[in-house]
Amino acid sequence: MLMNRYIGTMLVLFGTTYIFAQNRPQPPEGMVYVEAGSFIMGSTYGDPDERPRHIAYTKAFFIDKYEVSNAEFAEFDPTFEFPTSKKDNAAIVTWSQANAYAQWAGKRLPTEKEWEKAARGVDGRIFPWGNTYDNTYVVWDQKSTRGTSIAKPTSPYGCYDMAGGVWEWTADWYKPYPGNDVPMEQYGETYKVMRGGSNFNNHSFIRTSHRYYLLPEDLRAYPVGFRCVLDVKK
Amino acid sequence: MNHKLKYRLAVPMALFALLQLQSQKVNEFPSKSDPLYKKVDMYDKLMLGNHWNEGAIMQHVIFPPAGLDRPIIGSQADCLDPTSEMLAAYSHKYAITKNEEDRKIANRIFEAVLKLERVTGVSGLVARSFNKTDKPLWHEKVMWYDEWHESSSMPGYRWLGDLSADKFTSIFYGVGTFWELCADEKYKKKAAGLLDRFIGRVVDNNFKLTDLDDKMTLWGNFCPDLPHQSLNSLEMLAALKVTYKITGKERFNAAYHMLIDRYHYDDDQINSKILFPEEWRNVGDDYHAARSLYMLMRFEDDPDLLNKYRMNLNRHWYDWKNIEFTWESTIWFIMVYYVLTGEDVFTEERIQAIKDMWGFERRTREFKIPQDDGSFELVKSEEEGTAAAMIRNYWFGRYYGIIDEKW
Numbered sequence: 001m002l003m004n005r006y007i008g009t010m011l012v013l014f015g016t017t018y019i020f021a022q023n024r025p026q027p028p029e030g031m032v033y034v035e036a037g038s039f040i041m042g043s044t045y046g047d048p049d050e051r052p053r054h055i056a057y058t059k060a061f062f063i064d065k066y067e068v069s070n071a072e073f074a075e076f077d078p079t080f081e082f083p084t085s086k087k088d089n090a091a092i093v094t095w096s097q098a099n100a101y102a103q104w105a106g107k108r109l110p111t112e113k114e115w116e117k118a119a120r121g122v123d124g125r126i127f128p129w130g131n132t133y134d135n136t137y138v139v140w141d142q143k144s145t146r147g148t149s150i151a152k153p154t155s156p157y158g159c160y161d162m163a164g165g166v167w168e169w170t171a172d173w174y175k176p177y178p179g180n181d182v183p184m185e186q187y188g189e190t191y192k193v194m195r196g197g198s199n200f201n202n203h204s205f206i207r208t209s210h211r212y213y214l215l216p217e218d219l220r221a222y223p224v225g226f227r228c229v230l231d232v233k234k
Numbered sequence: 235m236n237h238k239l240k241y242r243l244a245v246p247m248a249l250f251a252l253l254q255l256q257s258q259k260v261n262e263f264p265s266k267s268d269p270l271y272k273k274v275d276m277y278d279k280l281m282l283g284n285h286w287n288e289g290a291i292m293q294h295v296i297f298p299p300a301g302l303d304r305p306i307i308g309s310q311a312d313c314l315d316p317t318s319e320m321l322a323a324y325s326h327k328y329a330i331t332k333n334e335e336d337r338k339i340a341n342r343i344f345e346a347v348l349k350l351e352r353v354t355g356v357s358g359l360v361a362r363s364f365n366k367t368d369k370p371l372w373h374e375k376v377m378w379y380d381e382w383h384e385s386s387s388m389p390g391y392r393w394l395g396d397l398s399a400d401k402f403t404s405i406f407y408g409v410g411t412f413w414e415l416c417a418d419e420k421y422k423k424k425a426a427g428l429l430d431r432f433i434g435r436v437v438d439n440n441f442k443l444t445d446l447d448d449k450m451t452l453w454g455n456f457c458p459d460l461p462h463q464s465l466n467s468l469e470m471l472a473a474l475k476v477t478y479k480i481t482g483k484e485r486f487n488a489a490y491h492m493l494i495d496r497y498h499y500d501d502d503q504i505n506s507k508i509l510f511p512e513e514w515r516n517v518g519d520d521y522h523a524a525r526s527l528y529m530l531m532r533f534e535d536d537p538d539l540l541n542k543y544r545m546n547l548n549r550h551w552y553d554w555k556n557i558e559f560t561w562e563s564t565i566w567f568i569m570v571y572y573v574l575t576g577e578d579v580f581t582e583e584r585i586q587a588i589k590d591m592w593g594f595e596r597r598t599r600e601f602k603i604p605q606d607d608g609s610f611e612l613v614k615s616e617e618e619g620t621a622a623a624m625i626r627n628y629w630f631g632r633y634y635g636i637i638d639e640k641w
Contacts, residue, residue, distance in 0.1 A: 045459050047449045126461075133461040135508070184447055201452045202399075204460035212449075220380050221452070 025232055031062040032118075032158040033232070039117045040124030041177075043209040048182040049174075050209045053124070056113050063110060063118045064227035066146045066160050067091075067168060068101060076101045088145045090166040090225040095192045095216035098169045098226040107228035109171040112211070114229055115195050119163070120208035121156030128162045128208060129153035138164030141200040142223045159227075163206035166225035167194040167214075174213035192216045198223050259283040263596070270589050270641040274628040277593040277621035281320065282339070284618060289346025290363065291316040293620045296373070300601040300615035307371055308617065310363035310394055311379040314350070314401040316622035317343060318408025323622070325416035326629035340416045347409060348428060354395070355387030356446065358435030362394040362401060372603045383446065395445050398453035400522055402443060403469050405432060407525040410476040415633075426481045433477040437489050441470060458497040465519055467493070468503035468546065472526035475533045500542050507549040515553055521563045523550060524570045531574050547574060555579075559587040562623035569627065573634050580636065588631065589641050593621025 027033045041056035071087035074080045077097070082089075093101070102108050110118070119128050129137060129151075136150035139161050147160040155162050162168075174191040176184070191213035197205030200223060205212065214222060260283030264276040285292040287305055293316050294308035301307035324340035327333075350361045362379065365371060368390050374382045385391040406429060413425040436443055436456065443454025455462040456470035471490060478486035493499040506523045508514045523546070531543050554567045565587055572579050596618050602610045631637030 049449065135514075140514075182448065184449075186447060202450075202455040203462050204450070204455045204457065205452075207460070218380065220376075220378065 025060075025062075027062045028230065030065055031230060032065050034058070034061050034063055034114070034118050034157050036060040037122065039120070039122040041113065041116055041209070043124075043126075043207070046204075046207060046209055047211070049176065049180065049184060049211050051182070052177065052179045053209075054177065054179065056117070058111075058113050058117050060232040061110075061114055062230040062232060063114065063157070063159060064107075064229075065158060067166060067225045067227050068098075069146060073097075073101055076104045086145075090142050090146055090161070090223075092142055092166060092219065092223050092225055094219060094224075095169050095214075099171075102226070102228045105228060107230045109169055109226060110229040112170045112172045112193050112195070115162075115168065115170050116208055118157055118159055118229075119155050119196070123156075126207050126209075128155035128159070133203060135199075138199055138206060140164065141198050142166045142225070162196050162208070164197065164199050166196070166223045167198050167212070168196045169194055169224055169226040174211070186213045190215070194222070194224050266590075266592065270591065270628065270637070271639060273592070274625055278625055280593070280618070281316075281621055281625065285316070285620065287313075287346075287364075288349065288366065289342045289344075290350065291320045291343065291346075291620070291622055292363075293622075295618045296601065297616045297618075300603060300613040301617075302371075304366075306365040306367065307373050309373070309377045309379075310365075312401070313363040314347075314360075314404040314408075316620040317346060318404035319622035319626040321347070321408040322411040323626040323629045325412045325414070326626075326633040329415040329633055330629070337416055337418075340412055341421055344409065344412050344417070344421065344425065347405065348424065349388075350393070351428065351432065353385045353388045353391050353393045354383075354446070355385065358431035359446065360397055360401075360405060360432055362397055364388075364391055364393040366391055375604050376602065381445070396451045396454075397443050397445070398451060399443070399456065399463075399466050399469055400453065402436070402454070402473065403522045403525050405429075406473045406476045407529060410480065410529055413480050422480075429477045430481045430483065433473050433486065436470075436473075437485070441493075458493060458499075463506075464502050464504070465506040465523055467499040468506045468523060468526045468530070471499055471503060472530040476529050479533050494539070500539055504542055504545045504549070506546055507553065509549060509552060517553075517557065517564060520550060520554070520567060524563070524567050527574065528570050544575075547571065559584075559590075562591060562627055565591065566623065566627050566630065569631055569634065569636055572636065588627070588637060591624045591627060593624050594619035 024033055036059045038055050038057050040053060042053040043050045044053050067090040069088050070082035070091045073091035073093065099109055125131055127133060137153050139146065139149045142165065146165060154160055170193045172193050173189045174193050175187055194212050194214050197210060199206065204210065214224065260280045262276060264273040281291060285295055285305055290313055292305045292308060292310065293312050295301065295305040296307045321340060321343045324336050324343065328336040328340060350364060351359065353364045354361050370382065370392065379394060379396065381394060381396040383393055383395055385393055409425050409429055413422055417425055441456040441458060442450040445451050456466045471493065474486045474490040478490060507520065508516065527543060527547055531540065534540055534543065551571055554571060557564050557567065559565050568579055568584055596616050598614060598616050600612050600614050603613050604610055628637060632639065
């Protein structure tokens with residue numbers, strides 16, 4: 001019974017992926033293409049807000065291969081200060097700053113769905129590279145340059161540092177998934193969702209399904225950066 | 235100046251003087267040339283006088299005008315570290331002196347740890363810190379850490395949540411040492427009850443520290459089903475061992491062996507110390523490993539497990555043997571290694587480093603205090619750090635015969 005359900009789910013997932021994977025558009029420089037289709041979102045083993053594990057759907061989109069760097073952010077905001085030795089490190093900014101940069105760049109912040117799909121692909125994996133973990137797979141935190149972990153793994157779509165490095169802002173408010181009835185006082189339109197974790201906190205936060213909430217303008221306890229997405233024009 | 239004006243000024247001046255007296259109860263500092271016992275005695279008075287927050291020990295105190303007349307303004311995320319250090323210090327001290335006054339102080343510090351649980355209103359949920367205040371204090375908005383709550387179980391108190399693995403270690407280390415060396419029968423039961431609820435709640439949540447919102451805290455992951463640091467495997471084994479020893483409850487022994495037999499925490503913990511690449515070495519983490527190994531290796535008698543814990547210790551020693559004594563905990567590592575192995579590792583240089591232990595200097599700096607209208611006011615005030623680790627080191631060293639009372 002369980003096996004039949006699993007096979008059915010995978011057929012749907014790969015079927016839709018195959019259909020939408022035809023005629024792949026060329027991504028702009030520094031971005032990768034994520035095809036339209038379904039994927040496994042959430043988890044059964046993480047925090048209560050990751051449940052239920054469910055099938056979600058996105059349209060096709062492009063997403064930045066790396067988090068936005070200090071130097072890139074300074075092109076948008078010349079008053080943004082950082083050590084010259086850290087021009088390629090991920091920028092740590094508030095949600096408003098991230099959103100303003102995205103608009104300036106003609107892009108936008110990813111939704112939670114888009115972020116999670118870009119990070120884990122369609123098969124429900126725990127990490128962008130699979131289900132095992134080692135410290136050499138990740139950039140520890142913002143102190144290290146983007147994409148410089150020893151193993152240098154990418155997500156199924158070719159994104160770097162979707163686990164570890166800095167947390168990443170998403171466009172979404174922190175709300176329960178459909179079907180989740182675990183009460184959380186933080187749910188609503190006060191906190192934005194950040195994803196991807198930072199090893200500065202704890203390894204399990206770098207799971208692709210992990211969600212955390214943060215006041216959009218308060219960065220005291222968390223190193224939070226971002227990457228942008230771009231809609232695919234038909 | 236006429237008499238009327240003098241009279242008008244006298245009252246506020248007297249109040250200001252009284253405020254100063256109350257806020258800076260102890261102002262005498264040792265000099266660096268003083269003998270160790272005198273330095274420890276004077277820092278002890280400073281800590282108990284200026285850092286005492288209803289038994290909890292503040293890691294950082296800001297005096298008026300930026301602070302208040304009570305030591306409840308300052309960074310508080312790590313208050314459980316100096317609190318557990320002073321609890322251990324007074325436990326070791328009582329074991330030597332058998333002085334009931336020392337025991338009373340230890341009891342009061344332990345009661346503060348109980349209050350850290352009671353203030354949350356949730357059995358087994360322990361706060362990082364608490365303050366008696368009915369409104370948010372200015373430092374909550376700007377200083378690490380920001381998870382402050384109004385207490386529903388203790389009206390008029392606020393508490394800081396999101397407990398971490400580090401503070402988890404402080405609790406089983408401090409309370410465990412208190413139970414072992416100092417607590418009378420009544421307090422032994424209280425200590426056992428606290429660890430039963432606190433560690434029991436973590437076990438019930440699949441080895442996660444969870445906060446009021448039921449989410450795992452930022453640094454609260456010991457879960458066998460989630461990737462976590464090897465150091466956290468060590469800390470969880472030590473916590474379970476201590477709690478089993480103190481409570482005698484089989485569930486903690488069963489959990490300990492489940493993590494070993496099914497999830498191989500005994501193998502995982504060996505690599506708690508990251509040695510290579512060298513830039514990943516972290517002596518801050520070593521402190522938690524040292525406290526865990528100190529408790530675990532004395533309470534374990536299985537030779538196979540002891541061998542694995544010794545492997546962990548050896549990996550730490552590879553770094554510690556060449557470590558510079560830059561802060562008090564690095565000196566404590568050497569003492570712990572000696573206690574656990576019996577190896578004579580006290581060179582002249584290390585003995586001198588122990589004799590030279592120092593607490594803190596009182597400093598003056600400007601604080602940026604947020605105002606209601608969103609602006610900031612700059613206020614200059616004095617502040618103090620903590621000498622709790624130094625005081626703990628001293629009584630730990632005295633207890634194990636490392637430190638001579640004449641030093």
